[in-house]
Amino acid sequence: MKAERALYWEYARLAWPVVMGLSIAGCALAGLYRAALEPLGERRDTLAFVAVLSTLALVSVLAMLNVRAEGLALGFERRLYRLPLPSWRLALARQISGLIATSAILLVVTLCSRLLYGVDWPIVGPVLLTAVILAWAQAISWSYADVPFLIAPACAPVAVSLFWLTRPHLRAANPYESFALTDALALGGFLGLGTVAGVLAVGLDRAGKRLIPGAFLSRRRQPGPSRRQQPLVTPRAAVLWREWMEKGRLLTAWTALAILLNLAMSGAGSPSFSADRLLSGLISWSGFMLLAGPAIAGFLHARFDLETRDPGIDRLRATLPLTNQRLAWDLLIAIQRTLGASWVVLVLSTGGALLLVGSGSRAPWMPILEAATSRPAAAGLAAVLALLWFWVIGGLVAALVLTGRTWVVGVGVFLPYGLLGLAFVTQRITGRDLLQDVAVPAAISIAPTLLGATLVGCFVAIRRQLLRPAPTVLSLLGLAMLGGLAAWQNPWIARLATTQSTDALELSVLLLLPAFACSALLPVALAPMALAWNRHR
Amino acid sequence: MSDPVIEIRELSRRFGSSIALDHIDLCVAEGTVLGLIGPNGAGKTTLIKHILGLLRSEQGSTRVFGLDPVADPEGVLSRIGYVSEERDLPGWMRIRDLYRYTRAFFPNWDDALVTELTERFQLDVGQKVKTLSRGQHVRTALVLALAHRPPLLVLDEPSSGLDPVVRRDVLESIVHTTAQSGSTVLFSSHLLDEVERLSDRLAMIVDGRIVVHDELDGIRQRHWCFAVHYDGPGAPLANVDGVLKSKPGLSPGECEVIGEGDPEELARALTAQGVSVLERRPTTLDEVFLARIDPAHSTQTAAHRTDHAT
Numbered sequence: 044m045k046a047e048r049a050l051y052w053e054y055a056r057l058a059w060p061v062v063m064g065l066s067i068a069g070c071a072l073a074g075l076y077r078a079a080l081e082p083l084g085e086r087r088d089t090l091a092f093v094a095v096l097s098t099l100a101l102v103s104v105l106a107m108l109n110v111r112a113e114g115l116a117l118g119f120e121r122r123l124y125r126l127p128l129p130s131w132r133l134a135l136a137r138q139i140s141g142l143i144a145t146s147a148i149l150l151v152v153t154l155c156s157r158l159l160y161g162v163d164w165p166i167v168g169p170v171l172l173t174a175v176i177l178a179w180a181q182a183i184s185w186s187y188a189d190v191p192f193l194i195a196p197a198c199a200p201v202a203v204s205l206f207w208l209t210r211p212h213l214r215a216a217n218p219y220e221s222f223a224l225t226d227a228l229a230l231g232g233f234l235g236l237g238t239v240a241g242v243l244a245v246g247l248d249r250a251g252k253r254l255i256p257g258a259f260l261s262r263r264r265q266p267g268p269s270r271r272q273q274p275l276v277t278p279r280a281a282v283l284w285r286e287w288m289e290k291g292r293l294l295t296a297w298t299a300l301a302i303l304l305n306l307a308m309s310g311a312g313s314p315s316f317s318a319d320r321l322l323s324g325l326i327s328w329s330g331f332m333l334l335a336g337p338a339i340a341g342f343l344h345a346r347f348d349l350e351t352r353d354p355g356i357d358r359l360r361a362t363l364p365l366t367n368q369r370l371a372w373d374l375l376i377a378i379q380r381t382l383g384a385s386w387v388v389l390v391l392s393t394g395g396a397l398l399l400v401g402s403g404s405r406a407p408w409m410p411i412l413e414a415a416t417s418r419p420a421a422a423g424l425a426a427v428l429a430l431l432w433f434w435v436i437g438g439l440v441a442a443l444v445l446t447g448r449t450w451v452v453g454v455g456v457f458l459p460y461g462l463l464g465l466a467f468v469t470q471r472i473t474g475r476d477l478l479q480d481v482a483v484p485a486a487i488s489i490a491p492t493l494l495g496a497t498l499v500g501c502f503v504a505i506r507r508q509l510l511r512p513a514p515t516v517l518s519l520l521g522l523a524m525l526g527g528l529a530a531w532q533n534p535w536i537a538r539l540a541t542t543q544s545t546d547a548l549e550l551s552v553l554l555l556l557p558a559f560a561c562s563a564l565l566p567v568a569l570a571p572m573a574l575a576w577n578r579h580r
Numbered sequence: 581m582s583d584p585v586i587e588i589r590e591l592s593r594r595f596g597s598s599i600a601l602d603h604i605d606l607c608v609a610e611g612t613v614l615g616l617i618g619p620n621g622a623g624k625t626t627l628i629k630h631i632l633g634l635l636r637s638e639q640g641s642t643r644v645f646g647l648d649p650v651a652d653p654e655g656v657l658s659r660i661g662y663v664s665e666e667r668d669l670p671g672w673m674r675i676r677d678l679y680r681y682t683r684a685f686f687p688n689w690d691d692a693l694v695t696e697l698t699e700r701f702q703l704d705v706g707q708k709v710k711t712l713s714r715g716q717h718v719r720t721a722l723v724l725a726l727a728h729r730p731p732l733l734v735l736d737e738p739s740s741g742l743d744p745v746v747r748r749d750v751l752e753s754i755v756h757t758t759a760q761s762g763s764t765v766l767f768s769s770h771l772l773d774e775v776e777r778l779s780d781r782l783a784m785i786v787d788g789r790i791v792v793h794d795e796l797d798g799i800r801q802r803h804w805c806f807a808v809h810y811d812g813p814g815a816p817l818a819n820v821d822g823v824l825k826s827k828p829g830l831s832p833g834e835c836e837v838i839g840e841g842d843p844e845e846l847a848r849a850l851t852a853q854g855v856s857v858l859e860r861r862p863t864t865l866d867e868v869f870l871a872r873i874d875p876a877h878s879t880q881t882a883a884h885r886t887d888h889a890t
Contacts, residue, residue, distance in 0.1 A: 274680060281684035289672070358668040361634055363685050364658035579636040579650045 046128050047136050054140040062144050069152035070159075071461060119185040124249050134245040138181060138238055145177050146170050159471050168222045171230045172209065178237030179205075186244040208233065278365055279373045286377030291384055356447060361578045368509045370578075371445060371571035378441040379434060386433065424529040428556065431563045438566020445570055447577035490554035493562045500568035509571035519561055526560030583646055585610050585732055585764045586631060590640035593626055593788075600626045602788040603640070608766060608781075610731075613759045615779030616768040619873050623788040624768040625665060628736050631766070632662060644732070658686065661725030665737040665768075667717050671710030675703055675720055679727075686728035697723045701750065714741030722754065733758050735767035739774055752778055772865050782865075784872055791872050796865070803868045806837045807859040808850055820849050825871035838863055838871040 123133050153164050183197045208229055275281040356374075363370065416422075443455040466477040501519065504510040530553060586608040593601040601623050608614050618624050629635040630642045633649030633656060642649060649656040669678060675698075683689045698705060701719040712720060718741055725733060733755075739747050755765050755778050769775050775782060782799060784792040792799060803824075810833055822841040829835045839846040847857050863871075 275684040278685050281681050285670070285681055289670070357670075358634075358664055358666065359670065362632055362657055362660075362662055364654050364656075365685065366652075366654045369654070578653070579633055 046126070047132065050123075050133070050136040051140055054137070054144075058140065058144045062147055065148045066151040069148060070155040119181075119245055119248070121248075130246040130249050131242045134185075134242040135238075138178060138241055141177055141181060142174050145173050149173050159468060163220070165220050165222065168212070168220075168226065168230075171227070171234070175205065175230055175233045175237060178234055178241060182237055182240035182244050185241060185248065205233065278363070278369070279376070282370070282373040283377050283380065286374065286381060291377070291381035356445065356574065356577050367575040367578060368571045371509075371574040372567070374445060374574070375438060375441050375566060375570045378444075379437050382433065382437040424525075427525065428529055428560065431560060435559075435562050435566060438563075438570065442566050442569035442573045445573040445577055490558040493565075494554065494558040497558075497561045497565045497568070500565050500572075504568040504572060507572065507575075509575070510568055515564065515568075518564055522560040522563055523557045526557030529560070530556040583610075584608055585612075585645060586766065587643040587646075588627075588630070588640070591627075591630060591637055591642060592639040593623075593630070593635060594638065599788050601630070604785075604788070604790055606783060606790060606793065608764060610764055611759065611762050612781055613755060613765040613779045614767075615775035615782045616766060616785060617770060617772065617775050617782065617869065618768075618785035619770070622785045622873075624785055625736055626788075627785065628734055628766070628768060631734060632657065632660065658728075659731050661728065661730035661733045663718065663721040663725045663735045663738050665740065667714070669709045669717065669721060669724075672708065674706055674708050675712075676705040678709060678720065678724065679705070682724050682727070688728045690727055690729055693729070694723055694727045697726060701746075715743060715746060718742055719746070719750070722751075726754065726758070729761075729763075731763050733763060733765045733767075735765070737768055737770070739769055739771055747774065772869055776865050784869065786873050792868065799865070799868060800862050803838065803840050803863040803871075804843045804846060805861050805863045805867060806839065806847065806850060806857050807834060808837055808855040808857050809834050810855040820853055822846050822849060824868075834858070838867055 119134075119137065123137075126133065149170055150166065153166055153169070156162055156164060179198075179201045183201070187197060212226070275284055356370075360370070365373070439455075443452050446452070463478075470476050470478075497519075501510060501515050505512050505515060584607040586606065588604055588606040591601055591604040591606075592599070604623075604627065606627075616624050616627070626635065630637060631644055631649065633642075633653050636650050644656045645659055647655045673681065679694060683691075701716075701723065703716060703719060703723070707716075709717070709720065718738055722735075722738065725735070735755075738751060742751060752774075755767065759765055759780075765778075767778070776796065779796065781795050782792065783790050794802070807829060820839075822839045822845070824838045824840055826835050826837045837850060839850075843860055847860065850857055
């Protein structure tokens, strides 16, 4: 058994950062999840929690830390084929290792949540279910590593079967709170099948065979006239094309998949879909979208297949004959387009789902529509500011990513979540609400901080000849006016400003929208600086 | 005389506590084929990265076409064709996608040349980059580097992975053709025979310092190998001024000495140590290279480095 021991040792060395990272991220996200949903009386728990949060956390940590994919035993390394071991032993070693790692993550997160949040989430059922999911994920990823577009179709029958198998349990508030022998047998059988499929996949791959029609693949590889002969005319078109091909379509597809998953989870707890149920699911989805920041940054930071060695900008991009300003701007636009596409998918799918489900006498979006039509100017400005908000958040994430430093991205994206998680945990343990303590100082400082950071960022970028002074100043003035107009049109701001007892807070509230509008220039200033720092090390 | 294409002055770079480049001075004139040789980890790639602007000079200056590659990456990179030693082309693209993508950045892109080179290199444009062999990858990178007819071609270890036929027939003809068209070529290699065949000038880099930079003939004419005979335990020849390396000969009491400088003066200096010179001959590039990188003589050779670095 020495050979297996060596494999386990190697796997442990690869997997420990992933296990630790996912466990910590899972605990933090569990805290945020509970804090966000507790006021709503939300009780759909384990499966939604496990499926959505662990997926987000997995993508975040995998992509963010640019860890090797073998850390979760997804993607079978072909170098292992050089070892003098039969395929079934190689496959089994990786399967058992992955099972131990994922079970450990789930145990830590569940126990932490039980301890901190007093929930009664079960352990055995979810662990076994996760093992089943992992076994099939391994089998499919090992089979179709070279043809990723086949992974989704291959997953579909497995997902449907699994959904059908677990559907009775999903109706309960806590899925698998009662775990019968029949459940164990069903999940055990599914696990066994997944394990066999994984072993078969490795054996076939090692023998140079595949579970897909060879003729289909060979036809794809035939040389011949280009299907895309039209040239990319400008450098920006080329940058946009590459970013879209590498990341955009993945993130968009990912968003669509996550929405479907969440909608399925929303409906799973109820005997039938309804608009209320759907809206409830979408509310929790919007909460998840906030938590998806690390995942988005991860996608942008490293390509999903984790091939790049220089995150953010690789050697080919770095040696393109473009100025830092131009390249950063093109990348910023490309990243924003990627994020925008994801939001469009989100909005369209939400609207479509609402239309499909219907709501009886009164459509759920009617109050929003009525409020918007009663004050069109305010609604229009709010829409513009909402777009600016997406631009600023996406742009700041992009600027972090363009530094190419994993530690900067990690600190910049995870730190806010870590601090929030810490506040929730502290409140749970000591009863002291740190968020309330810092609310007033934060509210006072947010507008000056935003404004100050924007002005300093623009000033430094102008000094380093990464921004042109005249357009920058004009843009700042225009944005400040837009923000001022929005503040003037917004009765909430005016009421809040006049009813506050602190002068500083009143000033900050009045400055909030102009400062926020000005901060639209912050990514434009920071992105070229971040890129230059990355490109010329 | 025209301005140098590459002008590096007192360039130094550290990575943590290790010194990657140590006061490098290098000028490359237009139309030159410069071979950069040195052992692994000597600093060849670091130097090339400074020329491309991928690394910022910590000390000293780098000018390419009279421009700072960090301050003006567009001005510099639009005139450079670069082949990296690493497989850093995006693996998901097919070769035709890669051509289409890269074409957008270079106004001088020559489609006819791309077609010609693709056929010459026997590349299948429908193949994905990640499925290419090392040799095919280098050939693809070469097509991309040459397609805009750059006035400066920078090749970082281009031969690794190429079979001898491709190396001799294709790579060498490309370098010669490029040089004949008036372009400048800088290529790093650890294959001395290749450097000898291709380059007009050679820069040898050891431990981050350029220890030799001259025309090939000049290097050969300056370095000599002496077969000497000595009685008794042997003289400390390594300390003789101008001697780079001494090694035992085939017979007892004999050794071979590699030295740099005037051969008559070297012979006199050796004789003064009590040895008799049996034979004198010009060195091969191999012998100069091995003498320069031998760590046993690093202290002695250090005294000469500054003198000979150009």
